[in-house]
């Protein structure tokens with residue numbers, strides 16, 4: 001799904017109102033219909049037997065809530081509508097909705113956490129959160145608001161957020177102060193990054209996009225730099241398989257991985273690469289672990305490279321050149337260790353390889369203090385796959401909490417493709433585009449999971465996918481395989497090996 005920025009949302013609303021002469025109150029009424037419909041659809045009992053507490057801020061998000069309250073009252077629900085903030089601060093449209101509400105016989109009440117109101121909130125089956133939308137501009141600090149957000153989050157009621165969970169920064173997914181944890185979010189016109197990225201994802205609940213009547217022609221005019229990755233996206237970008245292709249037609253991936261102490265990483269990466277479809281997977285490992293690696297590999301082709309004290313030595317470079325010539329894509333780093341010669345090898349490979357290179361784990365660590373090596377690859381394809389710790393080692397600063405923005409900046413500055421792994425993995429390109437993944441679970445946060453992903457990415461690159469396509473498809477399929485493994489085995493017990501076994505089922509869940 002294409003993701004709009006708050007600036008783009010404002011521009012769409014403005015153009016619809018000023019250029020297309022669509023009354024702003026009409027847009028607000030449509031937004032309210034979306035919220036009311038979501039509430040009524042989810043309601044367990046009959047509307048006449050149900051109560052809703054509707055919390056409204058003073059901006060237009062609050063206006064949406066006030067309008068939704070009228071629609072819910074009309075359905076027979078017992079609604080009480082609470083304004084949080086001063087009446088005089090309300091926008092004109094929100095005031096207009098207040099008049100319409102009062103014409104329908106419902107009053108807008110000032111929120112105060114007294115016993116009687118709190119009692120009503122406690123017995124409400126539904127809470128509508130219309131405190132802040134894309135206009136949230138600073139952290140929520142007002143004690144009345146902070147207490148209210150906590151109250152909403154403690155409540156048993158179904159919580160439906162209008163546009164975005166209040167407290168989530170729409171462009172980043174950061175929580176500003178505190179935030180509502182919604183069960184459902186009805187987002188207007190287009191999704192925002194905050195629905196998918198960072199902690200915002202956890203506050204969103206089930207997301208629904210609701211058309212409020214912005215002309216499609218206006219929406220099409222925009223250039224959207226961010227997208228979420230879903231099954232349709234993956235099936236669109238996956239390299240097609242030629243019916244008459246032989247194994248050479250599906251690419252050769254060369255992996256350089258492993259050390260004494262890390263014998264699993266190379267095998268996991270290589271097996272995942274095979275499972276993801278490439279024709280040939282070769283795997284260079286330090287001599288000391290060759291025998292054990294060979295014993296674990298059937299389809300991938302392992303070979304020994306010179307090592308010293310169990311990690312690659314400088315001599316491995318020459319041997320790798322001979323073995324890996326003709327590769328379509330290379331993966332370096334899983335489990336290679338951090339000894340100086342192994343790190344030197346990682347950097348030397350980056351300097352000389354002209355084919356796409358995926359740099360994972362200790363391959364990334366080898367760039368600590370040597371980021372110039374990465375910069376010199378500008379123009380060649382490099383996919384870096386750090387988790388937060390590795391990202392920090394190469395200068396990625398996540399202290400601001402904006403994973404999306406930070407990833408985008410890094411990719412642009414260093415001319416690489418960045419796969420910033422974690423909850424809602426972000427992928428950023430040197431051109432400034434970014435993707436946010438929607439699959440995966442905490443059962444994947446286990447050693448070996450990253451090796452599987454790296455193998456999947458290099459496999460797709462070898463098959464001819466572009467770097468964004470390869471990264472996006474691999475990340476989504478990897479998460480999907482993880483979700484399927486969790487369903488079958490629980491997040492506790494599932495292993496990266498189990499995920500490799502479910503890559504096939506992940507493929508089956510998309511149109512191919």
Ligand SMILES: NC(=O)C1=CN([C@@H]2O[C@H](COP(=O)(O)OP(=O)(O)OC[C@H]3O[C@@H](n4cnc5c(N)ncnc54)[C@H](O)[C@@H]3O)[C@@H](O)[C@H]2O)[C@@H](O)CC1
Pocket residue numbers: 010013014024027028031057058059060061062063064089091131132133134135136137138139140141142162163164188212
């Ligand atoms: N015509 C439009 O522009 C439409 C807007 N719509 C709704 O309007 C929303 C945007 O409305 P607004 O731009 O009025 O913004 P919001 O309603 O999101 O909030 C802005 C208000 O909150 C205040 N505020 C921001 N951060 C605060 C904080 N931390 N503590 C206390 N107060 C804070 C601001 O000063 C401002 O008064 C959208 O998310 C959507 O829900 C929809 O009604 C559709 C049409």
Ligand SMILES: [K+]
Pocket residue numbers: 061129130131132133161162163164165166
């Ligand atoms: K909201």
